[in-house]
Amino acid sequence: MACPENMYFLIGLFMSGVLVCFGQRDLITTMPDRLDVLTGSCVQIPCSFDIPDQHKDTFNRAILLSGVWIKENFDGRPDNVIFNSSKTVNRYQGKITGNMSQKNCTTVFFNVTTNYTNIYFFRIESQPYHATDTGKYVEIVVSDLPSSPILTVSGEVKEGTPVSLNCSAVAPCPEHPPELTWTLPTQFTTENQLQENSDQTKSVLSTVTFNPSYLHHEMNITCTAVYPVGTSNKTAEHNVMLNVSFSPKDTSASISPSDPVLVGSCVNLTCSSTANPPVTTFTWFQISGDKPTQVASGHSYSLIVTGDGELYFCEARNSHGCGKSKEVQLAIKGQEEPVNPKVFEIVGKTLGLIFLFSLIVFFEWRRRTSRLPSGFDMTDRSQGLVGMNSPVGTVCSNQATVGRGNQ
Incomplete structure (x- = not known):
């Protein structure tokens, strides 16, 4: 026989299911449709609730409320309860960070594993009011790799006109958001910020502003999201080819x-x-x-x-x-191409240099010959005159005469 606590829980689930079938909800929750989470990281479920008019007299926000999360099919099974804020020990390690008295049921689960992939419903338990929203659930999908960031270009990329590129990456664990880095073929300035989306989930947005050139046309740019998980990092990137006008x-x-x-x-x-x-x-x-x-x-x-x-x-x-x-x-046969005036200038300068060099050599030679010793000069001149004005035989007879004088 089930204990009274479980009996009340089953009856509450059954009645909630019956009312939903007839179009009535005992509890109205607001939460994202889906959350993509990394293994080993945390996940924050943005959650808020409201009480239908027919139960507002029963609901007393002054009484301590307990938030309960139920996984899988809504079939009234107590073992599907994975978290109850009134208990110190739960199947999932987590906590409700929102203020329940302000109808904020935002919850964080830690050390997520692949077994957490499922759909989840939220329930309120208090006295005398308790209800489950069976008409709304959040789907949590856990994977080992992060999803790729989203890269968009604001307006036309035109040469000479500054352009902004936006890269956003989901931050399912806002306590450890991803870091966004860029690879661009030019210098740029960047700005990063954590922002809240329309469904109250968080994401990191990075905006880059640069001045494109036609040389950047069809070049790749990359935005990389680096997620810290434990002592390691997991990365995902998005590439876009620039189309520069x-x-x-x-x-x-x-x-x-x-x-x-x-x-x-x-x-x-x-x-x-x-x-x-x-x-x-x-x-x-x-x-x-x-x-x-x-x-x-x-x-x-x-x-x-x-x-x-x-x-x-x-x-x-x-x-x-x-x-x-x-x-x-056009090059036409039979027409000589006019000579460039610079050719004449170059030729004239070259001939002038050659003439100047020749004058320098000539005067240097004259200077050297005029400074020879007088004895050497006269002897040399005499021998030169004898050799020039006397027949060859005369020279030979003189040599013979010297020979006979020595006998």
Whole structure:
């Protein structure tokens, strides 16, 4: 036979179930539909309740209230009670942190395990009022890995305009909220804060503000949530590819064929550019004198070579602006390309340096020869004159004469 305490509990559950079937609720609770929790961490269940009009006379907030949590199917089984605030020992370790007299039944459970994955109902027990809200429950899902943070972009990411990126991660255990970190291809400033959601759950929000460049287009950014669990951390991340809008960049014009062509032949000019959104208009200009004149529109431009004013450039335009190419000139056979005046300048300076160097060498040589000793100079000059003005035979006879004098 069941003890009286369990009998009252079963009768209360039965009557609550019957009233719900007829559209009446003895207790109206407000709580989230679902909570995702990490193994080994804690979970906070935001909870509040109200008393229907038909029971407000019975409910006395001055009397000490007990909060009870019941798991699984609502079938009136006492062993499904996992927590009772009036007891010191419960199947789940936890506490009601809300003020029950203010109809706040917020509860925290510690050291969550995978066995906690289930649905949970809330019940009030007091004298003479006791009731269970069988029409509302919270689903707790426990996993070993955290859910990925949510990353959003506020507005259009446009070159030169500051943009904000928002990353939020659930904080099922507000006592140990996650830390959010960013990986961005540029410098940024960040701001983190713990905030309350519409269902009274908590989350951490991180906002990053930076100034995008067209070089950041299609680069990945990452927001990482680091959850402290015991002595270790568990992480989850979210990646997003940047879509930066920018005006045309690296605009260039090319000629085909690029080799010199004859007057009267056909050449094709092509304009290319990088832009987001893509280029919508290409425009070609010919330079005659100092004034550019528009001659065509389109990505490519074909023309007959005339040999007069063959200097062109193109412009690329999208909704964010335009980009201009460098000027290109047609190479025509039979026409010598004008020599750049700088070539004459370089050649003139080079010849001047060579002439100056030659003068220095010449005067140095003259200076050295004028400073030789007088004896050596006269002897050298005499021998030189003899060798120059006398026949070879004369030199040989003199040598022979010296030989006979020694005999």
